[in-house]
Amino acid sequence: MTSANYLRRRELVSALLARREGALVVPGLGSPTWDCFAAGDQPEYLYSWGAMGLCVPTALGVALAQPGRRVLALTGDGEMMMGLGSLAVVGAQAPENLGILVLDNESFGETGRQPGLTGIRADLCAMARGAGIAHTLAVTSMDQLDALAELMFHHPGPTFATAKIALTDEPWALPEKDGAAIARRFRGAVGAAE
Amino acid sequence: MTTHDWSQDVFDAMGARGIATVATVPDGGLTGLLTLCEADPDTRIVTLTTEEEGIGVTTGLWLGGQRGMIAIQSSGVGNCINALGYPTTLRAPCLLLVTMRGQWGEFNPWQVPMGQAVQPVLEAMAVKCFPVDQAEKVGETFAAAADLAFFGNFSAAVLVSPRVIGVKGFGK
Numbered sequence: 511m512t513s514a515n516y517l518r519r520r521e522l523v524s525a526l527l528a529r530r531e532g533a534l535v536v537p538g539l540g541s542p543t544w545d546c547f548a549a550g551d552q553p554e555y556l557y558s559w560g561a562m563g564l565c566v567p568t569a570l571g572v573a574l575a576q577p578g579r580r581v582l583a584l585t586g587d588g589e590m591m592m593g594l595g596s597l598a599v600v601g602a603q604a605p606e607n608l609g610i611l612v613l614d615n616e617s618f619g620e621t622g623r624q625p626g627l628t629g630i631r632a633d634l635c636a637m638a639r640g641a642g643i644a645h646t647l648a649v650t651s652m653d654q655l656d657a658l659a660e661l662m663f664h665h666p667g668p669t670f671a672t673a674k675i676a677l678t679d680e681p682w683a684l685p686e687k688d689g690a691a692i693a694r695r696f697r698g699a700v701g702a703a704e
Numbered sequence: 705m706t707t708h709d710w711s712q713d714v715f716d717a718m719g720a721r722g723i724a725t726v727a728t729v730p731d732g733g734l735t736g737l738l739t740l741c742e743a744d745p746d747t748r749i750v751t752l753t754t755e756e757e758g759i760g761v762t763t764g765l766w767l768g769g770q771r772g773m774i775a776i777q778s779s780g781v782g783n784c785i786n787a788l789g790y791p792t793t794l795r796a797p798c799l800l801l802v803t804m805r806g807q808w809g810e811f812n813p814w815q816v817p818m819g820q821a822v823q824p825v826l827e828a829m830a831v832k833c834f835p836v837d838q839a840e841k842v843g844e845t846f847a848a849a850a851d852l853a854f855f856g857n858f859s860a861a862v863l864v865s866p867r868v869i870g871v872k873g874f875g876k
Contacts, residue, residue, distance in 0.1 A: 563756065563757075563787070564757070564760035564787060567759070567760025570764060571764020571766075571767065573764075574750075575764065575767070575768025595752070599750065690794060693767060697769070700767065700769060702769030
């Protein structure tokens with residue numbers, strides 16, 4: 511597979527979220543947040559504009575607090591590499607309701623497309639398995655969408671997937687950036703508000 | 705050093721406030737509290753690889769409607785600096801219990817730079833600090849910090865002095 515065949519991030523995220531069936535979504539900072547907003551604003555999306563590395567820990571906390579709801583952590587390869595240890599924390603806690611998807615463009619896309627580490631030799635699915643997350647999937651084709659949705663939203667977790675995505679210029683899609691407003695709305699959607 | 709069981713006081717204050725998860729990179733001074741938590745089927749310990757993960761986990765718990773706290777050694781505070789902006793930005797509560805090194809009678813020079821910087825660093829990140837150096841006062845101090853954090857949605861840290869924990873020395 512060459513990078514010319516990599517998936518379109520907005521097409522993939524939109525198609526996946528259309529199948530989320532009420533799952534809560536914790537997107538990482540930057541492009542995964544823009545992708546979720548572009549797919550259609552929802553109160554169940556916890557948008558992020560910062561705190562790099564905390565997508566998976568935050569999603570783990572939500573999943574532990576809400577065992578009856580499915581939770582999707584949706585991040586990029588840069589943030590996942592920064593927070594690799596959190597995969598071992600997830601492996602140990604073993605929440606059945608958590609799926610993790612890494613949109614892997616092998617680059618620091620937000621900062622000028624500097625090459626990242628996943629385009630060289632680092633293998634995120636192998637690292638996730640090594641951290642105790644048994645069920646992984648490497649997505650390289652939209653033909654795998656059904657399998658990806660099954661793994662993220664239905665298969666007993668924790669589950670982990672990567673999707674190789676192309677470096678593309680997408681239209682800006684910027685959601686609310688007031689963290690207090692984002693958190694309040696999310697807690698309302700979860701039923702956690704005081 | 706006194707023999708007052710401050711760990712039991714903290715554990716009781718946690719229970720009274722519904723704080724049912726402790727995210728931790730352990731420290732010797734936390735052994736008593738973590739042992740109580742392990743023995744309690746209603747308390748969850750989330751062992752971390754690095755302390756900043758705890759900020760994400762406890763913020764996520766609050767977003768999902770539960771209360772958690774972070775229990776770490778002073779050296780781990782430095783690992784949390786950028787992450788501490790996260791609960792502040794979300795207006796989420798954040799409660800830390802920090803057992804201090806690098807202060808009173810420290811024998812290990814490698815602990816001193818971060819230990820001395822803990823309170824200024826936390827205050828620079830808008831964390832309210834509650835230092836305590838008497839075992840009898842740890843429980844009430846923890847309770848006060850927890851109430852400030854969870855009622856007002858602030859970040860608060862209880863800094864437990866080596867005078868409470870006992871000065872480490874490796875027999876030197």
